[in-house]
Amino acid sequence: MSISELPKRAVNKMYRIISAPILDIKARKNLKNIKNKKTKKDRINVLFIVQMPELWDKQKRVFELMKDNERFEPRLLIVPKYDFINSRIGSYGEELDFFSSFDEHAVCVSDINDYEVFLRNYDYVFYQRQYNHYLPKFLWNDTVIKYTKTCYIPYATPDLKKTGLYEKEFYRNIYLGFLESEYAKKILINKFDKNVGNGIQKFVFKGYPAFEEMLTQNSEYLAYRVLWTPRWSYDSIVGGSHFFEYYKHINQYAKENSNLSVCIRPHPMMFENFIKENRMNKNDVDAYIKDVQSSGVSIDDNKNINDTFQNTDILISDRSSIIPMFFLTGKPIVYCPFDLECSYLFETIMPGLYIANKWDDLRHILDHLIEGKDELKEIRCEIIQKYFISNINASQNIVDTIYSDYYEGAKL
Numbered sequence: 001m002s003i004s005e006l007p008k009r010a011v012n013k014m015y016r017i018i019s020a021p022i023l024d025i026k027a028r029k030n031l032k033n034i035k036n037k038k039t040k041k042d043r044i045n046v047l048f049i050v051q052m053p054e055l056w057d058k059q060k061r062v063f064e065l066m067k068d069n070e071r072f073e074p075r076l077l078i079v080p081k082y083d084f085i086n087s088r089i090g091s092y093g094e095e096l097d098f099f100s101s102f103d104e105h106a107v108c109v110s111d112i113n114d115y116e117v118f119l120r121n122y123d124y125v126f127y128q129r130q131y132n133h134y135l136p137k138f139l140w141n142d143t144v145i146k147y148t149k150t151c152y153i154p155y156a157t158p159d160l161k162k163t164g165l166y167e168k169e170f171y172r173n174i175y176l177g178f179l180e181s182e183y184a185k186k187i188l189i190n191k192f193d194k195n196v197g198n199g200i201q202k203f204v205f206k207g208y209p210a211f212e213e214m215l216t217q218n219s220e221y222l223a224y225r226v227l228w229t230p231r232w233s234y235d236s237i238v239g240g241s242h243f244f245e246y247y248k249h250i251n252q253y254a255k256e257n258s259n260l261s262v263c264i265r266p267h268p269m270m271f272e273n274f275i276k277e278n279r280m281n282k283n284d285v286d287a288y289i290k291d292v293q294s295s296g297v298s299i300d301d302n303k304n305i306n307d308t309f310q311n312t313d314i315l316i317s318d319r320s321s322i323i324p325m326f327f328l329t330g331k332p333i334v335y336c337p338f339d340l341e342c343s344y345l346f347e348t349i350m351p352g353l354y355i356a357n358k359w360d361d362l363r364h365i366l367d368h369l370i371e372g373k374d375e376l377k378e379i380r381c382e383i384i385q386k387y388f389i390s391n392i393n394a395s396q397n398i399v400d401t402i403y404s405d406y407y408e409g410a411k412l
Contacts, residue, residue, distance in 0.1 A: 207391040
């Protein structure tokens with residue numbers, strides 16, 4: 001964190017503290033009104049706001065189940081990707097074709113003439129991320145909650161103990177939150193205890209769709225397909241990165257081990273953020289990509305990381321929510337830590353992770369894993385069986401919960 005950022009963060013924090021009581025009152029009023037909205041139809045209209053193909057795995061199965069269920073009428077609203085360099089919503093790109101392939105009747109933001117009329121047509125709206133500022137203002141959840149019930153399946157699981165994934169700024173305007181664990185559910189219930197007690201907000205754990213899919217993944221271990229997923233920012237608040245420490249070593253390791261299949265999957269915002277922070281420029285990025293290709297390393301741009309995991313034997317990663325996901329395949333992970341307290345979830349899986357604090361550690365661990373020496377395999381299997389099996393049927397549970405809430409108003 002640079003010195004120039006400190007005043008802005010301090011001001012933003014002060015504003016949140018001062019404005020919180022007023023925003024809580026407004027949210028409570030809107031939640032109460034929308035809870036009492038009486039519009040029962042033959043089919044439940046559900047809108048999914050989508051913007052990043054990389055996050056679709058959290059919602060995809062829920063959408064598909066609704067699509068195949070005559071009681072539901074789901075629809076995708078496609079928002080252009082956020083331009084991280086220029087800090088604004090960009091123009092439509094690959095996300096348009098990607099999401100249109102799942103819903104031939106998908107709606108674009110430019111198709112909406114009257115957003116109030118548009119939103120009133122839906123009974124529930126699902127968010128893909130908890131960051132309103134990446135969306136057009138009329139889709140911010142403090143606006144949408146005035147017209148329909150807002151829902152959220154977390155786009156990620158927490159990796160830090162002091163996480164920003166459960167902040168009131170977003171969740172105060174969520175009617176029904178499908179949390180990724182009982183632990184997270186309790187955090188939100190405690191934050192909004194009065195609203196939950198009055199039945200105008202609901203936070204539940206019905207299983208996490210991303211975990212559900214990974215539990216059925218191929219766990220075959222061939223010991224030669226290596227995936228590296230460096231994080232997008234060196235800011236300790238978001239977990240830190242080791243890209244510049246390891247990128248030359250990874251390329252050289254691939255050259256020295258031509259029998260390996262080495263792949264790098266940069267975070268979607270990594271290069272844009274490094275350019276924005278003046279850590280790299282466009283020529284640096286082009287030169288790096290050229291060096292990657294000459295080293296025999298491939299760059300993964302698969303929009304569904306689960307497909308990439310199918311062809312991965314060993315994961316090397318900075319602190320990231322993809323670590324718990326890959327963990328459920330049972331295959332080995334080399335974790336590159338940052339000096340911050342881990343979340344409850346990371347503490348749970350930590351005994352099954354290999355830890356690399358420097359390149360020599362990482363190389364040594366890779367050498368052993370490639371030889372098939374995976375001493376932590378049984379530990380990972382035990383953790384999976386004890387802590388994660390409850391995620392089976394998560395997507396169907398979420399669909400059933402929406403149905404129950406709409407028709408029966410049952411206590412969840």
